[in-house]
Amino acid sequence: MSTIFHIAMKDLLLLWRDKAGLFWVLGFPLLMALFFGSIFSSSGGTGSQSAMKVAVIDNDQSDQSHEFVTQLGEIDALSVSSMSADSAKQMVRIGKLIAFLQINNGFGESFGFGGEEGSELLELGIDPSRTAEGGFLKGMLSQAFFQSMQSSFSNLSQSVNLQERLSAIKKDTTLTPADRDRIRAVLTNLSGLFGALQQDTSGIDSGADSASTENAMSGPKFKMVDISLQRSGPRSSWEITFPSSILWALIGVCASFAISIVIERTKGTFLRLRLAPITRTQILAGKGLACFLASVLAAVLLLAFAAVVFHMRITNPLGLIAAVIAASFCFVGLMMLISVMGRTEQAVAGAGWGVLLVMAMLGGGMVPLFVMPSWMQTMSNVSPVKWGIVALEGAIWREFTFGQMMTPILILVAVGIVSFAIGARVISRQEG
Amino acid sequence: MVCGEDLDSYSSMITADNLCKKYGSLVAVDGISFAIQKGEMFGLLGPNGAGKTTTITMIVGALRPDSGTITIDGEIDPTRNSVRRKIGTAPQALAIYDDLTAEENLFFFGRLYNLSGKLLRDKVDWALSFAGLTLRKKDKVKTFSGGMQRRLNLVSGLLHDPPVILMDEPTVGIDPQSRNQIFDSIEMLKKEGRTIIYTTHYMEEAQRLCDRVAIIDQGTILALDTVDALIRQYGGQPTVEVEFTSTPDKHVKFPGDLTGNKLRAKTDKPLEVLAQISATGIEFQHVGIERADLEAVFLQLTGKKLRD
Numbered sequence: 001m002s003t004i005f006h007i008a009m010k011d012l013l014l015l016w017r018d019k020a021g022l023f024w025v026l027g028f029p030l031l032m033a034l035f036f037g038s039i040f041s042s043s044g045g046t047g048s049q050s051a052m053k054v055a056v057i058d059n060d061q062s063d064q065s066h067e068f069v070t071q072l073g074e075i076d077a078l079s080v081s082s083m084s085a086d087s088a089k090q091m092v093r094i095g096k097l098i099a100f101l102q103i104n105n106g107f108g109e110s111f112g113f114g115g116e117e118g119s120e121l122l123e124l125g126i127d128p129s130r131t132a133e134g135g136f137l138k139g140m141l142s143q144a145f146f147q148s149m150q151s152s153f154s155n156l157s158q159s160v161n162l163q164e165r166l167s168a169i170k171k172d173t174t175l176t177p178a179d180r181d182r183i184r185a186v187l188t189n190l191s192g193l194f195g196a197l198q199q200d201t202s203g204i205d206s207g208a209d210s211a212s213t214e215n216a217m218s219g220p221k222f223k224m225v226d227i228s229l230q231r232s233g234p235r236s237s238w239e240i241t242f243p244s245s246i247l248w249a250l251i252g253v254c255a256s257f258a259i260s261i262v263i264e265r266t267k268g269t270f271l272r273l274r275l276a277p278i279t280r281t282q283i284l285a286g287k288g289l290a291c292f293l294a295s296v297l298a299a300v301l302l303l304a305f306a307a308v309v310f311h312m313r314i315t316n317p318l319g320l321i322a323a324v325i326a327a328s329f330c331f332v333g334l335m336m337l338i339s340v341m342g343r344t345e346q347a348v349a350g351a352g353w354g355v356l357l358v359m360a361m362l363g364g365g366m367v368p369l370f371v372m373p374s375w376m377q378t379m380s381n382v383s384p385v386k387w388g389i390v391a392l393e394g395a396i397w398r399e400f401t402f403g404q405m406m407t408p409i410l411i412l413v414a415v416g417i418v419s420f421a422i423g424a425r426v427i428s429r430q431e432g
Numbered sequence: 433m434v435c436g437e438d439l440d441s442y443s444s445m446i447t448a449d450n451l452c453k454k455y456g457s458l459v460a461v462d463g464i465s466f467a468i469q470k471g472e473m474f475g476l477l478g479p480n481g482a483g484k485t486t487t488i489t490m491i492v493g494a495l496r497p498d499s500g501t502i503t504i505d506g507e508i509d510p511t512r513n514s515v516r517r518k519i520g521t522a523p524q525a526l527a528i529y530d531d532l533t534a535e536e537n538l539f540f541f542g543r544l545y546n547l548s549g550k551l552l553r554d555k556v557d558w559a560l561s562f563a564g565l566t567l568r569k570k571d572k573v574k575t576f577s578g579g580m581q582r583r584l585n586l587v588s589g590l591l592h593d594p595p596v597i598l599m600d601e602p603t604v605g606i607d608p609q610s611r612n613q614i615f616d617s618i619e620m621l622k623k624e625g626r627t628i629i630y631t632t633h634y635m636e637e638a639q640r641l642c643d644r645v646a647i648i649d650q651g652t653i654l655a656l657d658t659v660d661a662l663i664r665q666y667g668g669q670p671t672v673e674v675e676f677t678s679t680p681d682k683h684v685k686f687p688g689d690l691t692g693n694k695l696r697a698k699t700d701k702p703l704e705v706l707a708q709i710s711a712t713g714i715e716f717q718h719v720g721i722e723r724a725d726l727e728a729v730f731l732q733l734t735g736k737k738l739r740d
Contacts, residue, residue, distance in 0.1 A: 269527045
């Protein structure tokens with residue numbers, strides 16, 4: 001064990017002295033977190049490349065609510081599905097859906113306009129990591145709302161024909177003047193309302209934001225629902241960007257150590273290690289330990305920075321420890337696998353960064369998953385970067401349950417074991 | 433069995449018996465055998481690609497031979513830790529860490545052999561002194577000259593005081609002064625009674641340092657003996673060269689060929705030839721005896737020069 005420790009310490013010392021390598025391990029991830037954190041924290045909205053997945057819980061089950069749901073489904077930018085409230089909240093919490101919309105009882109009776117402050121008829125819960133899209137989403141919900149209202153009222157107007165009714169009421173001698181005036185007033189107001197609806201909704205397109213929609217007419221009021229279980233304050237964009245930055249740090253460590261292995265092999269120091277009275281397993285374990293410690297250290301430093309500077313809170317410390325360990329372990333395995341992707345430093349560096357960048361790209365390390373096309377989001381499941389981010393976010397703010405944490409952690413550990421075994425096997429074969 | 437080597441693995445420190453190694457269709461080592469006695473310095477002399485490094489890598493257990501056996505101090509498996517503790521290696525590549533200091537390199541390699549505490553400190557001090565690097569011990573290796581790096585590469589394999597040392601071209605790419613320093617170090621190790629295998633493609637190194645030399649080419653040993661014996665057997669006779677002050681009378685009888693005022697005579701007894709020439713009474717302004725060397729031996733054995 002002491003031999004493994006000595007090898008690990010030597011490698012950490014070499015990493016510490018490699019300033020360029022250190023930049024990729026700590027500096028670059030930190031810059032990524034700060035850069036994107038700043039953007040997300042000040043951004044009012046973002047474009048979307050794929051349909052936003054939204055769950056609808058229709059507790060009202062009225063004609064109006066059905067029409068509202070139908071109109072939501074006709075918006076291309078939304079992918080609407082119906083499910084129970086608990087499922088919907090859970091799906092949003094784990095990042096499978098961007099939001100859920102709950103239509104409460106009374107929506108149909110009041111044509112959606114009812115509800116006092118605090119008892120709104122529409123409840124909206126948005127994934128905290130997607131708050132940048134919240135305004136965009138509200139705009140689309142308002143659009144669907146108005147279209148459903150228009151549809152309901154236009155049906156009504158066709159059957160009743162308000163103008164004809166107004167003429168008929170003028171001629172109706174059976175009504176008292178007072179009743180005639182009251183009815184005329186109501187029908188005149190309704191006619192005016194339909195005109196306003198047609199005018200306002202025709203001005204809403206898929207890119208309209210909630211502010212313009214709500215200004216056009218006193219539209220639906222959403223009760224915003226916090227999807228976290230025990231949140232006591234607002235989340236920040238840093239809680240989104242720092243998990244990604246930690247994955248970038250792990251990628252940097254992985255690449256650095258993979259390259260260091262091939263340098264040792266080409267320079268001859270690996271041969272000298274093999275000629276010492278130690279086993280090949282000890283040598284590789286020492287390398288792996290160094291990579292693991294560097295990964296954990298980088299993650300801890302980034303988390304500490306986020307906690308101290310940006311007051312990032314960690315809702316599940318034990319889960320976070322497990323996530324950091326699992327992700328680090330995974331990248332130790334990948335390090336071993338990447339180290340055998342070439343026989344020269346240049347080959348391994350090229351292949352390694354190529355593979356890791358694709359993993360980062362697919363896994364949401366570069367571009368957030370939610371702006372990717374759906375097929376790419378499906379593909380992201382093959383990227384350990386995604387599972388690393390999911391595990392870290394699950395522990396930092398998604399408040400994953402134990403079972404939910406286990407899925408990404410087991411995937412990360414499995415990838416780590418398989419990758420390490422393949423890499424070690426290839427090294428053993430190549431070294432004779 | 434090659435060149436009449438009597439392989440006695442019981443009395444020999446190192447024995448290689450019929451080693452073979454192929455890489456695909458390329459035969460790197462083809463039936464090499466030799467036995468090295470304790471305290472002997474044994475040279476493997478051959479051009480680049482002859483199979484020297486492959487042979488030495490198999491001896492240290494870093495490469496598994498396709499066939500054949502290796503015995504080191506009576507033990508047949510060089511990968512065993514007990515055998516590895518007996519072997520010190522100076523690989524051809526500079527197997528040291530550029531970003532560590534000389535001292536840090538030595539401490540690290542010493543710890544791999546379970547050295548620690550004062551013993552490790554003493555060994556590191558000895559190694560630094562032996563390599564002439566004491567004053568530069570705190571400097572990173574990447575700031576060293578090629579010769580200093582070579583010396584550190586050599587002593588990095590000596591910290592555990594091994595009785596067997598394998599040096600794979602330890603003087604490649606360094607200046608003559610550093611080369612001489614390394615020669616001095618090797619001769620000191622030899623005096624201490626260590627058994628040394630030394631591979632080189634510099635015949636003068638083998639000639640200066642080695643008790644016996646195996647001339648190796650294309651994976652096989654062509655000849656194996658002491659340097660003198662090899663030269664005697666394959667190098668041809670010494671040549672006496674005399675330059676007279678004037679062209680001698682053509683009636684005077686000389687051994688060898690006379691061209692103008694220059695005489696060249698191949699003979700096993702150069703002093704007798706010189707006495708004969710002197711007896712003619714003809715004055716000469718220059719005289720010399722050109723002795724065959726390992727280059728001539730290699731040329732004789734392979735039909736090509738060592739560095740072709």
